[in-house]
Amino acid sequence: MRNFAFANRSHKIIILFVAVTFVLSLLCNNFTGRTHALAGADFQPGHIIDNSIFTNDATMSVTDIQNFLNTKVGTCDNNGTVLADHWNSAAGSYYTDGQWASLNGQSSTFTCINQYIENTSTGQNNYGTYGSNIPGGVSAAQIIWSAAQQYQINPEVILATLQKEQGLVTDYWPWLDEFQHAMGYDCPDSDGCSSTYADFYKQVDGAAWQFRDYLDNLNQFSYGLGNNYVQYSPTASCGGSIINIENSATAALYNYTPYQPDQAALNNLGGAGDSCSSYGNRNFWVYFNEWFGESVLPTSITDEIPYQDRVKTISFDGQIYVFYYDAYQRVLKMATPSPSTGQWEMSTLDGNSSLGAGTVTADVGSDIAATIYDNTLQLFYYDATYGNLRHAWYNGTSWRFEDLDGNTSSVSHDTDNVGINPSVTVAADGSLQLFYYDKTTGDLRHAWSDATGWHFENLDGDIGSISHQTGNVGLDSTVATLGSSIQLFYFDSSTNCLKHAWTDATGWHFEDLDGGSTSSISHFSGPVGLSPIAINYNGALQLFYYNYNNGANGALRHAWTDATGWHFEDLDGGSTSSISHFSGPVGLDPIAIDYNGSLQVFYNNMSNGSLSHAWTDATGWHFEDLDGGSPKSVSGISEDVGQNMSATIYDNSLQLYYFDKTNGDLIHAWTDATGWHFEDLDTVVIY
Secondary structure, three states, X not given: OOOOOOOOOOOOOOOOOOOHHHHHOOXXXXXXXXXXXXXXXXXXXXXXXXXXHHOOXXXXXXXXXXXXXXXXXXXXXXXXXXXXXXXXXXXXXXXXXXXHHHHOOOOOOOOOOOOOEEOOOOOOEOOOOOOOOOOOOEEHHHHHHHHHHHXXXXXXXXXXXXXXXXXXXXXXXXXXXXXXXXXXXXXXXXXXXXXXHOOHHHHHHHHHHHHHHHXXXXXXXXXXXXXXXXXXXXXXXXXXEEEEEOOHHXXXXXXXXXEOXXXXXXXXXXXXXXXXXXXXXXXXXXXXXXXXXXXXXXXXXXXXXXXXXXXXXXXXXXXXXXXXXXXXXXXXXXXXXXXXXXXXEEEEEEOOHHHOOOOOOOOEEEEEEEEEEOOEEEEEXXXXXXXXXXEEEEOOOOEEEEEEEOOOOOOOOOOOOEEEEEEEEEOOOOOEEEEEEEOOOXXXXXXXXXXXXXXXXXEXXXXXXXXXXXXXXXXXXXXXXXXXXXXXXXXXXXXXXXXXXXXXOOEEEEEEEEEOOXXXXXXXXXXXXXXXXXXXXXXXXXXXXXXXXXXXXXXXXXEEEEOOEEEEEEEEEOOOOOOOOOOOOEEEEEEEEEEOOXXXXXXXEOOOOEEEEEEEEOOEEEEEEEEEOOOOOOOOOOOOEEEEEEEEEEOOEEEEXXXXXXXXXXXXXXXXXXXXXXXXXXXXXXX
């Protein structure tokens, strides 16, 4: 975790304990890989890299990493014959790399990272003896890739860290200590490096583990989300500033290297700043962006779409089931109370093929839909590893599993990347109706099951679909029934509107319901329709979704039907003109349920990190913060909660399940005659 990094050097200087800023003045590199030059003004101290990029372990294969290292190293000076930038006055010429290294107590022959092999069990390696046989040895590329897979860290992150710590990726005559302290792991600025982790494998594996630990247990470390004071260098008198750290990946970088670049360091991205400059996080950002592209992707309206389907709750055969995604293990988990003791029992349902017949070793469960059909519990969820829609069903005794759509062996035999944001209902004719997003084509996909089996079609999104309309549609959908009609609502990211599709005796019909342009039913032209939820309440459709038009002051939008048609309002947030008169950003990830004749709506209040609750009675709408945000909420707990909600009625009680982002817990809240109650159900990473 050293704050310094060496560049690709044509010379080496002995450093036993030299000022950090002097060491960092050596950083000068010619970067490639971007279409435009980086500027210091591009550096966002509160958002250095996106979470999704930091944890994307599928960016490079072992071969990709090896080829990258080959390119960056170039020709390795194995025999130390290249002239170094150090003058030998006695000989009247420059020392060679080997001579200079030998004078400094180092090996006079070198092995570069693209040639390096190590037995990860014994630590035996081929440093200085390139070409020698290492029994059980594996390449540096394999070590990097394996650590990335084990801890779900982007291998590009590991490569950028290797470079910012020791310059090892581009060094054509590396010294042994560059491998021994390759990632700066267990190398605090206040002390020397630990000998416990002094080999390449332990460095890479340890650092990747540490990054994952930061992500999963952020509240246990010095830097977390929100405002943090971060120094400019290890010298406290150099000062620092408050940084609003926006995401856990950026917090992980600060926990690993706890300094930010000052303005002088940002003014000279390829070299030194001033006596108070530090460069670790600056250099990571520079290397990553120059080598691999943008570390922070441009935001768009679709970036606001939450994974609202990562928790699903359903009652079946007198029992309550909670299905949820564990983003650390990347598996689908299930919680249900024991019939004998009433105690909650948690288990992994899918994501590990050893669990039973039909299960798969893959990243599954990030998007979930559930219903009861044909006296079985039906579960649908996304397989992010293979791009499949998974189907599981339970008859009260045993589970069965299949790939429903997305590969040639699935029920559909279609090979697109499908299954994101599924929504499901049972139609009046007794058929099971399922809708989900086709990421490959940008279509809204429709599957249904009847007495003859499963059927599949593209409902909307291309000229050959049922709608015959083209666009990127269906990333976020919700479905309900009204009489004999299927009522489907979904977001059209091409036009930023909420679309409505419905069936009658003549087939499917389509319209722009709200937003996009004044030609929609609402005549409102702003971008709306993210995370919709629909419910049949008292024989009329009630619809809740996010009004993005207000930008930072987004609102919870409400639409409903009666005998006169559709009506629209901002229910909460956005501005004081909403029904609640609250002007903060609220409304992502809503759920709605009919409880004792009252319409109950729960949603995320982004302004204070709370779970908000709205409900109706004879006097109209009422609002409260149910949990989190501040001690003023009903729970009295001031944490960031309310993501990924699901609700059901069980044992005459309203049961609510949602994520505590502060502590990484799955929360259970329920009502009885005495009011609301809250408990931590499971410690799990849902994001």
